[in-house]
Amino acid sequence: MIPIMLKILRTGIVTEPAPPPREEWRTRAAGIQDEVLALLGRALVIREVDAGSCNGCELEIHAVNNPYYNLEGLGIRFAASPRHADMLLVTGPVTRNMEQALRIAYEAMPEPRLVVAVGDCGRDGGIFGEGYATCGGVAKVLPVDVSIPGCPPPPLAILEGILAAVAARGDP
Amino acid sequence: MATPRPSVPKRLAGEVPATLAHVDAAEWTEAARVVHDAGGRLVALWGADRRPQEDAFSIFAAYATAEGLAVVDLAVPAASPAYPDLSGLFAPAGRMQRALRDLLGAEADGAEDARPWLRHGAWDEGEFPLRRDFDPAAPRAGRLEPYPFVRVEGDGVHEIPVGPIHAGIIEPGHFRFSIVGEKVLRLEERLGYTHKGVDRRFGDFSVAEGYRLAGRCSGDSTVAYAWAYAQAAESVLAVVVPPRARWLRALMLEGERIANHLGDLGALGNDAAFALALAQFSRLREDWLRAAGEIFGHRLMMDAVVPGGTACDPGERHVRSMAALADAVEREARELRDIFDEHSGLQDRFIGTGRVRPELARALGLVGLAARASGQALDLRVDFPAEPYGALAVRKCVSGAGDVAARVRVRFEELFESLRLVRAIVDGMPPGEVRVDLPEAAPGAFGVGWVEGWRGEVLVAIEAGEGGRIRRAHAHDPSWQNWPLIEHAIMGNIVPDFPLINKSFNLSYSGADG
Numbered sequence: 199m200i201p202i203m204l205k206i207l208r209t210g211i212v213t214e215p216a217p218p219p220r221e222e223w224r225t226r227a228a229g230i231q232d233e234v235l236a237l238l239g240r241a242l243v244i245r246e247v248d249a250g251s252c253n254g255c256e257l258e259i260h261a262v263n264n265p266y267y268n269l270e271g272l273g274i275r276f277a278a279s280p281r282h283a284d285m286l287l288v289t290g291p292v293t294r295n296m297e298q299a300l301r302i303a304y305e306a307m308p309e310p311r312l313v314v315a316v317g318d319c320g321r322d323g324g325i326f327g328e329g330y331a332t333c334g335g336v337a338k339v340l341p342v343d344v345s346i347p348g349c350p351p352p353p354l355a356i357l358e359g360i361l362a363a364v365a366a367r368g369d370p
Numbered sequence: 371m372a373t374p375r376p377s378v379p380k381r382l383a384g385e386v387p388a389t390l391a392h393v394d395a396a397e398w399t400e401a402a403r404v405v406h407d408a409g410g411r412l413v414a415l416w417g418a419d420r421r422p423q424e425d426a427f428s429i430f431a432a433y434a435t436a437e438g439l440a441v442v443d444l445a446v447p448a449a450s451p452a453y454p455d456l457s458g459l460f461a462p463a464g465r466m467q468r469a470l471r472d473l474l475g476a477e478a479d480g481a482e483d484a485r486p487w488l489r490h491g492a493w494d495e496g497e498f499p500l501r502r503d504f505d506p507a508a509p510r511a512g513r514l515e516p517y518p519f520v521r522v523e524g525d526g527v528h529e530i531p532v533g534p535i536h537a538g539i540i541e542p543g544h545f546r547f548s549i550v551g552e553k554v555l556r557l558e559e560r561l562g563y564t565h566k567g568v569d570r571r572f573g574d575f576s577v578a579e580g581y582r583l584a585g586r587c588s589g590d591s592t593v594a595y596a597w598a599y600a601q602a603a604e605s606v607l608a609v610v611v612p613p614r615a616r617w618l619r620a621l622m623l624e625g626e627r628i629a630n631h632l633g634d635l636g637a638l639g640n641d642a643a644f645a646l647a648l649a650q651f652s653r654l655r656e657d658w659l660r661a662a663g664e665i666f667g668h669r670l671m672m673d674a675v676v677p678g679g680t681a682c683d684p685g686e687r688h689v690r691s692m693a694a695l696a697d698a699v700e701r702e703a704r705e706l707r708d709i710f711d712e713h714s715g716l717q718d719r720f721i722g723t724g725r726v727r728p729e730l731a732r733a734l735g736l737v738g739l740a741a742r743a744s745g746q747a748l749d750l751r752v753d754f755p756a757e758p759y760g761a762l763a764v765r766k767c768v769s770g771a772g773d774v775a776a777r778v779r780v781r782f783e784e785l786f787e788s789l790r791l792v793r794a795i796v797d798g799m800p801p802g803e804v805r806v807d808l809p810e811a812a813p814g815a816f817g818v819g820w821v822e823g824w825r826g827e828v829l830v831a832i833e834a835g836e837g838g839r840i841r842r843a844h845a846h847d848p849s850w851q852n853w854p855l856i857e858h859a860i861m862g863n864i865v866p867d868f869p870l871i872n873k874s875f876n877l878s879y880s881g882a883d884g
Contacts, residue, residue, distance in 0.1 A: 201709050202646060212653060246539045250564040252880045254589025254670055259539050260633070261659070264652035278537035294492030294512050295563045296542055299534050325586055330499050330506040331492060331567035350589065352669055353656075 213268040217354055219361035224240070224338070225345050241273040242364050245283035245307070249300045249339075250293030254350040255317040259287065261353040262360075275359065284338070285312040285363060289324040289350075292330065292333040303338050312363045315345040316356060324349060378844070379440065384605030386820045387438030398431070399454045405433040405440065411735050412460035413439065413820070414846035415467065417474040421448060421502050423814075427476055428842070429453045432829060438754055439820050441831070451476035457483075461734045462851045469562075469884070473569065474500040488562040488883065490722045491515035497706070499570050506570060510819040522556050523547035530586035530865065534563045535876050541879035545868075552864040557857045564883040577603050577811045577832060578677055580840050584830055585672050587845045588881030593619075593626040594823025595845060595881075596675035601756070602843075603677035603808075605817025606834050612803040615679035616757045621692065621795045622662075622671045622680075624788040627824035627839055628699070629658050629670075634876050635703075638778055639710065641870040642719035650706055656776045661695050664688070679805030681704040693796040696789045703789075707782050720775035724859040724871030734858070737851045738826020740875050743780040744772035750822035762794050765778040767771045777874040784824075826852065827880065849879025 224361035252306055263270045269275070275281050280303040292300060304311065315336035320325035328334025336342050379389035393401060405412075411763040413432040426445040433440045444453050455478040456463035467478040468487035475498035489495070491514040497503055517866040522529075529548055534542035544560040568587055584599035597619050604611060632655040639647020657794045663679055665688045667681070674681050710716055724734065728745035741748050751759045751767045767783035769776040811834030819830045826848025835841030851876055859871050 205648065205650065205705060205709065209650065248541050250566055252586040252589040253878060256541065256589060257670065258541050261656060264656050265649050266653065266656050276539060291566060293564055293566055294491045295565055296534065298514055299542065303535055305692050325583055326566045326571060329567050329571065331565050348648055349672065
């Protein structure tokens with residue numbers, strides 16, 4: 199126990215300040231109504247769905263939970279069930295084999311629901327494009343509020359994108 | 371008109387000790403038996419449409435033998451493509467053959483399991499994406515079909531279906547547990563959800579550019595894939611890479627191993643309810659990724675290994691900084707290992723959980739770090755070292771226990787070994803160029819790459835077409851071999867230990883789904 203306590207004390211708090219939201223990544227500027235944002239406030243629950251990514255985006259989404267970015271410190275957390283989620287965070291070009299599961303997850307969410315597409319694949323299919331096995335991006339399947347570019351986007355970009363989707367008026 | 375097909379194995383150019391032989395059906399079976407009896411392994415099995423050059427399909431098998439990689443190419447008639455089954459001799463062939471049937475429509479004669487694997491219904495039965503006459507852009511209804519899982523019957527047996535979407539931030543796949551009480555009687559995996567049509571997609575790239583697609587087969591192994599691709603491309607193009615580029619590639623490959631082990635050790639602690647492990651290891655991983663981002667221009671080092679060398683030369687100061695970071699990470703990781711070792715709750719969850727005995731690992735063809743944790747001393751960096759590994763005397767980290775604890779132990783040891791290698795690579799890094807110009811590929815030229823990634827051996831094969839394009843290419847993930855072992859490792863364990871067992875292997879869905 200003592201080594202554990204010492205390790206915690208010596209490490210201290212490494213969390214860095216959160217970035218401002220990246221408004222320009224919004225794809226549905228009118229889709230995110232002020233009332234929706236007021237309803238969500240600053241507490242947000244995310245269901246992440248890998249719709250066929252290479253797992254690179256998952257690695258960086260994991261990273262936003264590390265102590266440097268400390269997503270939970272901002273009142274944002276990941277849930278296991280889409281029924282508890284305000285936001286669907288989707289990676290991958292949406293493979294045809296995942297299309298149905300993605301739709302079911304979205305349908306299971308309570309309204310209002312936000313959709314954030316992560317990475318170049320989520321944006322438009324990325325390097326995999328649209329083909330017999332891939333739909334060519336999340337927007338081909340679901341209405342997307344924010345689309346975060348990058349392959350994969352680094353954690354800060356993911357954070358900026360998530361915040362862009364929930365940015366409340368005047369809030370830092 | 372068919373080109374003459376000599377059956378004498380031809381040595382392939384390049385870094386990998388590999389041969390290619392064109393065989394007939396009898397030789398195909400004989401080669402499998404000879405390799406099997408000599409203790410060799412099946413590394414990969416794939417296929418290609420040879421039309422319009424020949425009215426045939428190629429079925430390829432790549433074997434690991436004592437001499438290196440032996441690739442055999444069996445030509446089968448396009449009108450009735452069938453080849454002798456390999457799953458009787460090599461267990462991992464089973465799923466690869468099912469995938470090959472789904473993609474190319476070539477049947478393994480005598481195979482027991484004829485269920486589809488990658489085809490979930492997104493394209494019709496009777497359509498084959500790797501055939502020349504398949505139109506990838508044609509509109510398809512894409513109705514998913516039910517899958518005949520094997521049912522376990524008996525008093526009190528019930529099923530838990532899990533996935534394709536799992537509870538955490540994880541790749542998708544379906545697990546069907548048959549259980550009594552909390553005890554797992556049987557697990558059946560159904561994968562293929564992340565199938566992106568990589569082998570077909572390669573045909574849209576040139577040999578010089580395909581590394582970008584290869585590096586996105588499995589993002590956590592992007593360096594291993596890109597290096598394997600580069601080896602294959604350099605074999606096709608018969609170019610020799612400057613020494614400094616080879617050393618930089620090894621620096622990246624060990625960096626990738628370190629980043630993944632740091633991430634997974636934290637996740638393993640977390641899956642046993644020890645949150646401190648996740649907080650600490652994910653912090654160290656972040657330190658490592660930030661350094662990689664600064665040095666190589668990308669946190670995961672995507673697109674940093676290119677055919678002909680490396681994308682950039684980070685320069686002496688940056689390279690040196692890697693050694694200093696390795697020192698700092700090692701100091702902390704050793705502290706954390708002591709904390710792991712002395713934490714009885716953690717050890718209680720690790721020891722004896724998810725055991726794969728060495729005999730089973732050998733019989734079913736386990737590879738990579740999971741194999742080394744089950745007593746199989748396999749490591750391409752030692753067995754067939756590409757420069758600079760020959761000069762670095764890599765230590766194989768092996769444990770015989772085969773349980774989660776053994777895989778954790780091997781992870782720690784490989785972490786420390788890779789940190790040592792990073793320092794040795796920084797010290798030995800030769801000066802000079804890091805990239806050579808590429809000639810245009812000769813149509814028909816064939817090459818392979820074979821790299822020990824952090825998870826296991828990654829294989830890439832390329833055949834060049836006209837105008838420097840890729841005619842056919844295949845990328846193989848070590849997860850093909852290892853996924854079936856998880857079905858065995860979970861037997862007799864309790865359901866709540868599944869995430870822990872799964873994480874201790876941490877296999878790639880995307881890499882194996884292709």
